[in-house]
Amino acid sequence: MEIYKIRQQVGQDGILHLDIPVGLSDREVEVMVIYQPMPSDLPRTVSLADLYGICADDPISIDDGGIDNTLDEDLAGAFE
Numbered sequence: 067m068e069i070y071k072i073r074q075q076v077g078q079d080g081i082l083h084l085d086i087p088v089g090l091s092d093r094e095v096e097v098m099v100i101y102q103p104m105p106s107d108l109p110r111t112v113s114l115a116d117l118y119g120i121c122a123d124d125p126i127s128i129d130d131g132g133i134d135n136t137l138d139e140d141l142a143g144a145f146e
Contacts, residue, residue: 073104073111 076082088095
């Protein structure tokens with residue numbers, strides 16, 4: 067038995083869609099779902115799907131100038 071705890075947004079249609087990879091195929095499983103509405107005053111977590119299209123009004127433009135030579139190529143200390 068595996069237990070997954072996730073937070074998911076219910077769609078405007080009132081349907082909760084769950085995609086849970088279980089690592090099994092062509093097998094019967096028993097599924098138990100318990101849900102609890104979250105208080106609306108809690109900050110909502112942001113998912114990758116929430117970020118889709120956020121730059122639509124500010125697209126990235128690439129010109130013929132290429133890469134600026136003044137950029138720092140030395141990454142020493144960048145990941146410490």
